[in-house]
Amino acid sequence: NAGVTQTPKFQVLKTGQSMTLQCAQDMNHEYMSWYRQDPGMGLRLIHYSVGAGITDQGEVPNGYNVSRSTTEDFPLRLLSAAPSQTSVYFCASRGGDSFTGELFFGEGSRLTVL
Amino acid sequence: AQTVTQSQPEMSVQEAETVTLSCTYDTSESDYYLFWYKQPPSRQMILVIRQEAYKQQNATENRFSVNFQKAAKSFSLKISDSQLGDAAMYFCAYRSFSTGTASKLTFGTGTRLQVTL
Numbered sequence: 653n654a655g656v657t658q659t660p661k662f663q664v665l666k667t668g669q670s671m672t673l674q675c676a677q678d679m680n681h682e683y684m685s686w687y688r689q690d691p692g693m694g695l696r697l698i699h700y701s702v703g704a705g706i707t708d709q710g711e712v713p714n715g716y717n718v719s720r721s722t723t724e725d726f727p728l729r730l731l732s733a734a735p736s737q738t739s740v741y742f743c744a745s746r747g748g749d750s751f752t753g754e755l756f757f758g759e760g761s762r763l764t765v766l
Numbered sequence: 767a768q769t770v771t772q773s774q775p776e777m778s779v780q781e782a783e784t785v786t787l788s789c790t791y792d793t794s795e796s797d798y799y800l801f802w803y804k805q806p807p808s809r810q811m812i813l814v815i816r817q818e819a820y821k822q823q824n825a826t827e828n829r830f831s832v833n834f835q836k837a838a839k840s841f842s843l844k845i846s847d848s849q850l851g852d853a854a855m856y857f858c859a860y861r862s863f864s865t866g867t868a869s870k871l872t873f874g875t876g877t878r879l880q881v882t883l
Contacts, residue, residue, distance in 0.1 A: 685870070694770075694857060694873035710870060742811065754801075755871060757811035 654678055658743050658758035665733045665765045673728040673761050675743030681756070683746040684726040688712065688739040689760070695742065701726055733765045768793045770860050772874035779848045780882050786833075787843045787877045789858030797863035800834070800841045801871070806854040814856070817841065819863070845879075853881040 659674045677684065685700035687710075697710030701720040715737055717729040726745075730737060740762050744755040769792045779785035791800070802814040817825045817834050824832050829849075833842045845852055858874040 692775075692875055694875045695871070696873075697870045700870065740809065744811075754813050754816065755811075760809040 656743055656745055656756050656758040658741075658761050661759065661761055663761065663763050665730075665763065667733060667735060667765060669733050670729070670731050671733065671763075672730075673741055673743075673763070675726045675728065675758060676724050677726075677743075677745040677756070678724065679745065679747065679756065680723060681745035681747050682723070684720070685710070685744050685755070686716070686718065686726070686728045687742045687744065689742060690739050698728065698741075730763075733763075735765045737763065738765045739763060768795075768798075768860050768862070768872045770858050770872050770874040772858055772877050774877045775875070776878045776880070778880040778882060779845070779852075781848055781850060783848055784844060784846045785848055785879065787845075787856055787858075787879070789841045789843070789874055791839050791841065791858075791860050791872075793839070793860065793862075795862055799861040799863060800832075801859040801861070802830070802832070802841075802843045803857045803859060803873075804852075804854045805857065805876075806851075811857075815843065848881050850881050850883075853879055855879075 656677045682703045686698040687695040689695045696712050699718040701707045707718050740760050742760050743758040771790045798819045800817045804812045804814045815827045815830050829846045831844045855876045855878050857876045859871045
């Protein structure tokens with residue numbers, strides 16, 4: 653099993669450009685989420701999904717869109733990139749019946765917005 | 767809202783020695799989970815250890831153990847016999863027990879651990 657796969661691992665954008673960060677998991681997990689990691693701030697939740705067709709906002713959702721058309725995939729879209737969105741992004745998933753709460757993380761995507 | 771505080775931005779330990787990383791949290795809930803995650807230079811977040819708040823016994827995983835003080839809202843991580851591979855950023859995290867699959871992890875700001883020869 654590959655676990656949680658994120659692409660791309662690195663991306664440089666210009667202000668105003670759009671892009672999609674891809675996330676796929678092969679563990680049949682119901683719960684998927686996106687976090688951003690910034691120096692001195694830990695990880696903050698952007699959006700999450702508890703199943704196909706269901707998404708909701710986290711702590712810092714502004715500037716980001718998500719959709720969940722399949723159990724496996726949970727892409728994160730930046731509609732008009734801003735320098736404040738320069739960060740490392742992590743996708744994470746968890747089994748819906750797992751009350752241990754363990755999240756499985758992807759390897760992260762480093763995004764730079766110029 | 768819950769908050770997680772890691773007051774040590776950086777720590778250093780000599781190989782084979784023991785080090786303790788501190789974490790405090792604030793919550794009004796009685797049931798919850800606490801976690802320590804390790805993030806090596808590869809960026810991959812790896813679960814080190816978890817603790818259920820309703821369990822009084824401190825969790826242990828090989829060289830890693832926690833000191834969970836529920837009344838003090840403290841959750842420190844002890845690494846024994848430190849190895850070079852333990853060098854990483856360590857994050858403490860909190861998850862509510864009561865909100866099911868929609869609940870999120872609240873992370874601290876991390877402690878960078880250096881391991882020296």
